[in-house]
Amino acid sequence: MSAHEYQPARLFTIEQANAMLPLVRAITTDLATLAKDVVERRHRLALLTSGRDPKPGDPYSDELSQMEAELETDALRLQEYVDELRELGVEPKGAVEGLVDFPCSIDGRTVFLCWRLGEPEVLFWHEIDGGFSGRQPLTAGSVSDGFASGGYGQDDESYSG
Secondary structure (H helix, E strand, O other): OOOOOOOOOOOOOOOHHHHHHHHHHHHHHHHHHHHHHHHHHHHHHHHHHHHOOOOOOOOOOOHHHHHHHHHHHHHHHHHHHHHHHHHOEEEEEEEOOOEEEEEEOOEEEEOOOEEEEEOOOEEEEEEEOOOHHHOOOOOOOHHHHHOOOOOOOOOOOOOOO
């Protein structure tokens, strides 16, 4: 997605992103934990069902069906976590890794403040199409000075969150 096509629900300053981080961290922790579990169980189920031709009376068919149903339920829970993060205005980017981007404005263009589960605060940013590999530190003398006036301020009437 290009920066011209992307229209975030809201924009954050660095301070606003860090202030929201306790809630984002809690949701992302739940998301990452469940996502890792789902990935592992899907892999095990694929191994168990690979080349398997269920026959009538197969004692494992019911158990495999139950595993599939549980995975479907957990996939819905994963989507609920993603939706919850998006309702906050952030962009979940990697469930297993716990990657979350906070839309931000710098010098009139939208970029992402980038945070990963385990980091104490938002410490990086990247271009909309840069992704995790394009992360750059928010350091003194970097573009972080341009972020200070970015986003919706407390007095901006167009922001209702």
